[in-house]
Amino acid sequence: MAVEHYTHRVRVRYGETDQMGVAHHAVYLTWFEEARTAFLASKGCSYAELERQGWALPVRKVDLRYRLPARYEEELEVEVHVAAARSASITFAYRIARRSPGEEGEDGSILLASGSTELACVRRRGEEMRPCAFPDALRGFIDGVIDRP
């Protein structure tokens, strides 16, 4: 049984580079974020809508490994899937690659970075955020993309 993977494309912006001549390492978290919300949206679960209804998914944990630099104007593929889901938290795993026909990787893609983010599910009341069970829309998303034995 397969876990569903989603691929989101980003192009490295000039403002995302630093004076090392490569994409700044903090930007990868923004790409992860954009990829996972595009993944959610592709399944009819809008994160903007979740927030309007009072839920939020703050990031609790980040794990990131950089292998090769990403450069300005390159188009990257950010592959994302749900790696784990517990009662009030969900973990997404990511791989960022540059497609380069004829080069290494059986599909011609070169792995630049990989990582994961664990998000808590919270309910907001004013400035307070309390852990809570997943709202139905998110529960439906999870059931649709991961296999359970």
Next chain:
Amino acid sequence: MAVEHYTHRVRVRYGETDQMGVAHHAVYLTWFEEARTAFLASKGCSYAELERQGWALPVRKVDLRYRLPARYEEELEVEVHVAAARSASITFAYRIARRSPGEEGEDGSILLASGSTELACVRRRGEEMRPCAFPDALRGFIDGVIDRP
């Protein structure tokens, strides 16, 4: 009669540079923002507190001129003053300089950029933002730092 000026210091962060080897041009707006809220705070007017009470000061207009690049690790002086105040909008003007004893400028400072931002005063209700008169705290700040004939 003098208009009060306030000087805020920032150090150029690595992540603020781009591959041209200088601070990226969008970052200057962040420095302006930090300088004007530090100016407000120095007079007992916390912008965070204004927002908690339902007001906001969204930027409506930006005017920016870059003269010389700012580089990583340099300490800059962001000078700010109130250039204009109308019933529901306030304009701040800025000069960003690098202090460099012995170099040009009568006080040894080199002008890197200058600009202004016009902010509207709005009252928030949910997602809506309506123009409104200044709250007392902001009115007091303005009266304290600009001269009126």
Next chain:
Amino acid sequence: MAVEHYTHRVRVRYGETDQMGVAHHAVYLTWFEEARTAFLASKGCSYAELERQGWALPVRKVDLRYRLPARYEEELEVEVHVAAARSASITFAYRIARRSPGEEGEDGSILLASGSTELACVRRRGEEMRPCAFPDALRGFIDGVIDRP
């Protein structure tokens, strides 16, 4: 005679919002930048390539007017055209709109912001950047998109 306009699409990222619940005002400069380099690229003039050959186009002047807020997850159209070209500088003008069928604007688009950026053309040698005439690739781009009497 018509000046050529180019439309680039961006989707507002979560990390681009601020606690006012709208896209932070500094982000618009990043969208402008992405739009103009996509415009250049669409005509076969890669800005990455220009830099590899020793040229750069640092921003010298920014003029920006915000009319309505942009919100998370919205897809925006950034329209860009060349407003002026002199011997060693080029000015791009922009309009950012949200497409909203049935709403105001004859084409169903709502103007959120407009502005311009003036870029200098420089030649780099180490940390130095000297004004210089446009390289051929950029000259060709300009001749292809603006009308001259």
Next chain:
Amino acid sequence: MAVEHYTHRVRVRYGETDQMGVAHHAVYLTWFEEARTAFLASKGCSYAELERQGWALPVRKVDLRYRLPARYEEELEVEVHVAAARSASITFAYRIARRSPGEEGEDGSILLASGSTELACVRRRGEEMRPCAFPDALRGFIDGVIDRP
């Protein structure tokens, strides 16, 4: 024997918040970066100078755990120390706290986040970056702040 710790202060910028009303999670990497280079500088080892001499310290690995949100205008303490140093890589560990007299923590500080970053030491030639041994300035820094049995 003690490992030397360094404390760097940052104030949360408005542009660093997101619409959840807290500092965006990617910003913490920027704070880590600013803290470690301030630590280096405090020992006479300027990272800007290292780069001018051809070295660079790209981030290879990030590990980050968020415990409590950081809010706009709060002043935070970013504590940093060298957790490990190998032949061509160095690991810094961080704790971000808000000082809050009278609250939890024996010194009145509340832990908001903790993490680490592993940096490779490379030598640059054009676009290439090759692993290399630490330059003397960095070797001296390491010997000065960590204990070896």
